[in-house]
Amino acid sequence: MIRLSVLQFRAQAATAAVALAVFAVILAATSPHLFGLYDSSGIAACQAHGNCLPLATSFVNKLGGFYTVFYFIGIGFLLLVPAIIGTFWAAPLLTREFEAGTFQLAWTQSVTRTRWLAAKLGVGALAAVATAGLFSLLLTWWSGPIDTAAPFDKGNSITFLRLGFVLFPTRGITPLGYAAFAFALGVTAGVLIRRTVPAMAATLATFLSIQIAWPIWVRPTSSHPPTSSSRSPPRTSLTLTWRSVPAAAPSSCPTCPA
Amino acid sequence: MSAVIQTSGLGKRYRRAWGLRECTLAIPEGRVVGLVGPNGAGKTTLLHMAAGLLAPTCGTISVLGQRPAAGPAQLARVGFVAQDTPVYARMSVADHLRLGAWLNPGWDDALTRRRIGRLGLDPRQRAGSLSGGQRAQLALTLALAKRPDLLILDEPVASLDPLARREFLRGLMEAVAEHGASVVLSSHLVADLERVCDYLVVLAASRVRVAGEVSALLASHHRLSGPRRDPGALPAGQEVIEESHTDKQSIFLVRTDQPIHDPSWTVKPVSMEDLVLGYMSGARDDRTHRLEVVS
């Protein structure tokens, strides 16, 4: 039954593989430049003490437009991947069998309904989590330098908080959790609604609502991410935009070391 | 002889109406059973319960001595071909055979290769692009190759052209000749069943109207025509199934085990089609009569 579930999953697996391959190629092609620049920028050594803002600024400027664009594409993609998994993989998983009547074929072979369901859900959930995991792995690794450099700009510090709206759901293992949740949501919608397109729509709508509502209303009540201590050096403005910014640091910060 | 499907007071209720009620049958093994009735009579309901796809609302059903879909062993002994023979449209013919081999321990690979070869199906062709007849043959192959003791087919030939229909029945009967499975086959076309069935069950308005060996049924049913009279005027022991009257003449379809001696009747045998139609229209009239009594 596992073999059959994998067989039925062929098309989705191929799509995921293609997307992964595209990302992998782009990341592999761009990483030497990115990491080279980062290493030579000296930001890593600077982080614990001292003003890293000029180093960070020059690093980002040297990178150029493509890298910053792709950085945000990566973030957007990782936000969307769980929704896509829930809508296009999980919701049709069972509804397609009901709508086409093929459940009559599947349930009258020599495997019980329980085994059939367990295999389909097991294979699907594993694939969902693995896919999200692989994308997260690739993008978290590649985005590391920019993740480190960008927060030195006070204006960006909210956006680039590791536990904030943008980075928390798109780095590390969080996408796996979202993918697992989206998968479970999609399958549930499929079982309750039993028709493919309505189930897909319901899954997408519900997941996106939760994805938006959770960090705004629920997470703040449950977790209290550490705020910066008084020890860390104050930061001055660095605008992370497409065009390069003059390296001169504005003199608004009174305690900046010379 | 043991019963291959045994039901007692079996019933299934859907949201608003009963799909099947008070169904009590004991279908003997080794037969090709025809399940006949108009659309909506409950044939699919009964067959789905026998295949373990539906749970009964009341009553009991046992298939090959066990509860339907009781476990992998019981599932392996029953083959099912669903109405309109659904297949996985995007999977190839070969993929479907792989599906069968993976999911059925008793898979007969040689049989599938023989059948697919004889049918001229291209293993790499997507099942969604097969014709109706080819799809039906593929579904039949999948059901036969697990070597079941019982084959259940829900209106497998309803949407097939006459040639495809004949080919399907031929394949089915060849498999029965070779492996000796029992078959339960539903249809709303009597002509198909006449050729292949030796046991008949007539369903109408969600109830079983008559069930028995075809030869016994044909021997015990007669069409009587004669001068106009009431059914009450018939001697006892003759059950009236259907009646029609003009002002001078009466025609009755009766079931009886005794010979008919009354010379005023012309006695003619009935064909299977007439028998089935008689029970189906009798069922319809039953309902009307009941309504009259109530009001």
Place this chain on the structure above:
Amino acid sequence: MIEFQLDETSGIATYLQLVQQVHQALRMGMLEPGDRLPTAQQVVAKLAINPNTVHKAYRELEREGLVRARPGLGTFVTRSPSGTDPATQARFLAAMTDWLRSARSAGLGPDDIEAIYRTAFRACFAEGAA
């Protein structure tokens, strides 16, 4: 090997049609003692009928003493049905024609004659006189 055919419109039971066709073939000399009848599988492959019907027909022929089933080998013709020579048939045909003529002149119509014939036929063969 004899090739069976099926007449769906005749109203005669399928197994009886097979039996009659064997009788006919024996009478015409197309089947001789020692010939093998087609297997149930072969008949089913040609006619798409229930194999039980074939078995029923062969059992009936065996009961009549015309064939014998040899397990694993097939069903073989053992002898021709008796009373099949053309002379005997012609004699009875003449006797029947005379009888019909006298029945007609006595005033009996075709349906009366048929009813009489069927009653006598049923009575005769129901007694098991084969």
